[in-house]
Amino acid sequence: MRRSIFLLPLGILAVIIASQSIFVVDERQRALVLQFGQIRQVINEPGLNFKIPFFQNVAYFEDRILSLDTAATEVTPSDDRRLVVDAFARYRINDVERFVQAVPGGIRQAETLLEDVLNDRIRAVLGADGVTSNTILSEERARLMVQITAQARARAASLGIDVLDVRLKQTNLPAQNLDATFARMRAEREREAADEIARGEEAAQRIRAQADRTVVELVSEANREAEITRGEADAERTRIFAEAFGQDTEFFDFTRSLTAYERALRQNSTFVISPDSEFFEYFDGSALGGGNALAAPAAE
Incomplete structure (x- = not known):
């Protein structure tokens, strides 16, 4: 009895020590083993792992591809036609040790720094010489996205982050330019409509003139034929009267x-x-x- 009283606390203590010594990293994660804030082990593979209980702790990091939506930013292409663009990026943490050292604030701070990098590279690439607003809105846009991705990847490497892809979601005109643009488009459409109406009226007048001319020609021809027929009838009547008078x-x-x-x-x-x-x-x-x-x- 006395022996079981001593074994029970030892068993509980053993369970606690085991639970503090064993940890699992799944396939969606990477982990760091920290001891008094210092990195003791980097775990990049999933599985069962061990640490020193009570002295070491484990920090987990996403190993999956993450997404980041940037805030709208204004760019000025070489044709000075300002545009407002917003983008999204796909990235992953490829070096957790460097990530912890460069971004002590965790994933939120990392996304803030990454967004600054993306906006800077977007303005640099889309504002380069030879890049116009028409280029951004054309098939050349894919090539520009490749350049932005490569430059952002190089800048974000110091954060332990690998930028996989950057894409523009929307490309709009600034709010102050929308009214002027719509007014210009409306004026252009009204001018085209006026041209079409003028051409239609000209064609209608030409058709009406041709129809009036045809009517005059037909009536004149009909009157001429009627006069000829009337004259022939009068001549025939006179001939009949003359024959009757002679009989x-x-x-x-x-x-x-x-x-x-x-x-x-x-x-x-x-x-x-x-x-x-x-x-x-x-x-x-x-x-x-x-x-x-x-x-x-x-x-x-």
């Missing part, structure tokens, strides 16, 4: 007089005329049986 002059005079009566009575219901006028010679029958040339003039 029976008395009947022709009679019918012409009747036509004259009809036309005269349709226009006037009252006549003041001498009863023995030649106009009414067919009413008393005096013209029957003899030639009479009065009817023909009366029909005119």
